[in-house]
Amino acid sequence: MNMISPTRRRLVVVGNGMAGIRALEEILERAPQAFDIVVFGAEPHGNYNRIMLSPVLAGEKTFADIVTHDAAWYADRNIELVAGEAVVEIDRTTREVVGERGTRRGYDVLLLATGSDPFILPVPGANLPGVIGFRTIADVHTMLESCRPCAHAVVIGGGLLGLEAANGLKQHGVDVTVLHILPTLMERQLDAVSAGMMRADLEARGLRVLTEASTKAIVGEDRVTALHLADGRELKADLVVMAVGIRPSVALARAAGLAVGRGVRVDDAMRTSDPAIFAVGECVEHRGQIFGLVAPLWDMAKVCADTITEAAESAYEPAVSGTRLKVTGIDMFSAGDFLGGEGTEEIVFRDAARGIHKRLVLRDEKLIGVVLYGDAGDSAWYFDLLKSGTDVSAMRDGLVFGPAVAGAPTAGVEALPDEAEICGCNGVCKSKILAVISEHSLTTVDAVRARTKASASCGSCTGQVEALLKHALGNAFDSAPRIRAMCKCTAHGHDAVRAEIRARGLKTIPQVMRALDWSTPDGCHSCRPALNYYLLCEWPGEYRDDAQSRFVNERMHANIQKDGTYSVVPRMWGGLTSAKELRAIADVVDRYEIPTVKVTGGQRIDLLGVKREQLPDVWRDLNAAGMVSGHAYGKALRTVKTCVGSEWCRFGTQDSTSMGVALEQMCWGSWTPHKVKLAVSGCPRNCAESTIKDFGVIAVDSGWELHVAGNGGIKVRVTDQLAKVTTDADVLEYCGAFLQLYREEAHYLERTAHYVERVGIAHVKAKMVEDAANRAALHARFLFAQIFSQDDPWEAEAQKASRFADLASVE
């Protein structure tokens, strides 16, 4: 039980952001039971990784991905979280804080971590709706709401934040103009040359950049519509983002009478002018300096925790920070005094053709500044040299070419001190990474990432994490097979497991696990579905499918949705349907009050929001109208897209629709390593998009062109041409043979695109184009397996309806 002990001191934290919560973690690590803790946060949620707002805006991450401390984190530690309520007053005589909604909490120790506020230019119209800063997830949502294609956005400020905002908006098709008051972008991080390269790169992405542009006024009736520049130009604007700087958020501290300069003044122990009140993060001013990056916050948090818990006497020492722009595809790094001046020397490297520029600034044989543009791969090495103040005279000649050429005695991570920070985004230091590697015998970067979050955010430290692994494992890492283990339950890779299944005649999942020394009693969510597939593929007709080793969608024969309901997609052969089928679908929708009916990207109809217990009835009714499962949920044959072809189209050279139906009837029901999509187009205009499908067919006058290994998903890949054939029977045989080759050789969850990239198209051609006998054999094995997989799973499941109902009800 959590007894509230009267001897516990009361700690109140104001500011639920990166610095405050990090300090709290450090405090809990040192003294888990010392305080009763209350956290006030003006934002209405737990803590998130603010620096990752840029990838969220760019659509590369979701808010859920960047939440670092959710409500449960606070609850589990008995921390009271007062979220969505700003503190408006500190009463230092009674030692109480007061929230804007009247919540009062007493404190013995108070920690201010209020961060900073975006600076809003005092121009007319700055308070119009549609004019915002870039600081919180709410700002990101406001920006995303304005993201209609053809909308116009103006970003004021060509620094790190402004450019990340501009890039993010551009990703959504918004027309973006960046205004910068100075002649060059990011002047605090880049020299003139790299700034020019950056500008060219941004313009190549379609951003408009106006330098020496000063804003005179923002105009609009009930919301912003335009922006006027001092030189008289007018820019259309549905959104104006101000990214011209930040100001420490000090109003609360100032009103309480604490010593405040530009920020809340703190001493080396992070104490304010009131010994019971501490401050960390961007709200502080330390030795006259204010802050704008996360790296210093981690150090402040440690010092502050040492002081508050009296664990140690430590002092905060400002250190240089490095910066990177988080714009995918632009690789830059900057740290220290990169402009140099009197008494400094410069080493500059430039490769205009490859878009690379490096500038190193030395003073007294030590590196004091660095700018890397176009290739920042060695940034960690340079940054270490800079921070450690290493004498670089011995390697000067090769310095600009990086550690490999410079012949650095100890290149990189081994030489770093234990407390050196490896992952800046998540504040993970070297000793922590080494500790988990040895404690849990980790051998992969993924495993380290899973345990520590190191390299899980922007990924720029992945190389260093890998280097640490190598360093920790020594020969074990080098001799470690290049083959990746299937999952943490085994050391075997996919190919080895398949080979053993075949060679030793292993016929069930438990047999495989026993024979191959699995380290867990019944595997995990990664290996069980893979083994189930490998066994199914190896022993058609013999292996009994294990429903409990299938992902929910395949077990339920429907796709689970975020609210726990399901979606149901009946097959529509080659994209054809009929009045009878449409009527049956309409009846099902009415009868079961299905909320959403959608045409999918795969030429069929999706019924969304079906409740689990309704599934058997929905299927039964669809079956009755002659429809079967579309396997929209499976690592299986999905859709066969077709165009109208020669039956109707004035350009069609062959009957692509009938060919699509024939292919789908041959292939449906097949289980495959990952999903498989087919398409047939009636002429090279390619209306069915055959060149981004796993198996694509394009009709030409003289027959059919066959294409394989396309992908239209995460990373678009155009197909490789496999062969040109003349008869319909050839198309079917090549298709069956290709699918069988893929089924037998690919790793589980490897799409055809990745499989073919791994083995090479030449290998595929050798196996099934050049070798006609093998092609026939592959096709025969495919057809044999189909005998056992082509019964409609819906029909079978509808018989076992009770499985979908509750076990009992004890209301």
Place this chain on the structure above:
Amino acid sequence: MDGVFSQTWRDVGALDDIPRQGARTVATAIGPVAVFRTLDDSVFALEDSCPHKQGKLSQGIVHGHSVTCPLHNWVIGLADGIAAAPDDGCTKTVPVRLEGRRILLAAGP
């Protein structure tokens, strides 16, 4: 606990109603409860709601004494409801026991 043993055990079904490495749900006053049966025939019960985004744990893959949430692959311990590192969160456990091959659940008053 503070001796608040006012719960009553209710028979909610037979062990064999749940497939090994599977789960079934029970509707209760506190909402749906997922009752799991593991490979070694232990039973566990959790609120059917993942600490991450309320995914239905009853629909996950059961392995060892854990279940993997079907929505985003968090791994939740069946005995304590705690998410495996690096994820952070906790689902309420519900008292459950076997009497012979009958499953008894203490959910609600």
